[in-house]
Amino acid sequence: MGSVGFKPSVDHTVIELTGSDRPGLLSEVCAVLTHLKCNVVSAEVWTHNTRAAAVMQVTEEETGSAISDPERLAGIKELLRNVLRANTVVSHEAIHTDRRLHQMMFAARDYERSGGDSVDGCLGEKQRPDVSVVNWYDKDYSVVTIRSKDRPKLLFDTVCTLTDMEYVVFHANIDAEGPEAYQEYYIRHVDGSPVKSDAERQRVIQCLEAAIERRVSEGLKLELCTTDRVGLLSDVTRIFRENSLTVTRAEVTTRGGKALNTFYVREASGCPVDAKTIDAIRQVIGQTILKVKGRPDDSKQASQESPTRFLFGGLFKSRSFVNFGLVRSYS
Structure with missing residues (x-):
């Protein structure tokens, strides 16, 4: 089960997604939005215990404004529901993103564990x-x-x-x-x-x-900084998927025409990412555009x-x- 919710505003439309996590899910969602001529201006994605939740802010590709046509919204909902393999659509009031993600994961019962959940792949x-x-x-x-x-x-x-x-x-x-x-x-x-x-x-x-x-966020931290364009997120996540990487968490922002994105990635098998895989991905995306920041446990806090x-x-x-x-x- 999963859900898709919308909350239009003056500048953008907020899309809330919940469902079962699987490798390539974020790539599929981004591909659908790009196909529908929607531009993702910001997003936050969490995964935990086989569940996934995302809050995404999107605009119309042509106008850069919020999506207001009810029929168009209904069509976007239907396609996203198919990607999430869900048959329920729920609309919510948009609030603080982190607070909302907690509520969405709680509603998805991500706190329920099976007997093998204490072991995480080969980690x-x-x-x-x-x-x-x-x-x-x-x-x-x-x-x-x-x-x-x-x-x-x-x-x-x-x-x-x-x-x-x-x-x-x-x-x-x-x-x-x-x-x-x-x-x-x-x-x-x-x-x-x-x-x-x-x-x-x-x-x-x-x-x-x-x-x-x-x-x-378990996995390798990657930071992407480049000029923003429509379909950028779809292209990057597709490259991750084609190289057998799954995104465990993502933060996507756009400031002054620049895309500032952070991804935490792992092998779809659950194992740490091989260095050769990252080198191949950076060759495609750009060495200066995509940087490796190491594992979250090794990173220092930005503030003292x-x-x-x-x-x-x-x-x-x-x-x-x-x-x-x-x-x-x-x-």
Whole structure:
């Protein structure tokens, strides 16, 4: 099952896509949009646990404006549904892209794991976040503790998920001085109750694990910078597909006529990318246009500012999060 949703604006049309992930999916979606004379001006794509979600901003190729014709929108929806192998179409209000992607993946139940999901191809076993949930009966709270590798937007991802699961955070402790982050939340359901059953506790743990893992991009990081043109994204993803690479995450932006795109890619088999494959792709796309940035774990943060401080700043300045319920620090 998957879905396609549209939200027109003055400048562009937002397309939301969810479905089962498979090698070459992004390439197929981009090829359809190019065939329909739609230009992708920005996009963010996440994959996790065999699910995929994308939020894409597109314009008419000829006018550079939003797609407004209802019949044309219906035709685009139908073709994209065929690509996603879906039979459901749902329209959503467009909101903060990252928040929306979390909601879409949550709705697609990417937190559900099969017995073999702990092993990822030939890369071996994944290191999951350490999440626990216990009830503090004296205070009628449930206490959620999370230990994981620290990274930008970690707090955003966990608090968004708790909110979307209809929990209110009353107190919180956050410690991210070293490479590992420690988060502690005292929560209740919106009806005022703590976690009521072991099944609910397991669901909270699984959903928080998924929320943290979605943004962790495994694979080789490639950055593309070149003059933007219609069909560029379709061409690049087609070259990836033809070289047996699958895109695990993508960020596509256009600024001042320049395409600034980041891709995380892996072999379709799940193995690391062979250096010869990357050399062949760069020969086709251009050595100076497509650059290898290494694995995400090896990359340095762009800012020396504390990730936790950055996260708190972004969190409390956003109007979307006034109902998170972070009242005061617990000590």
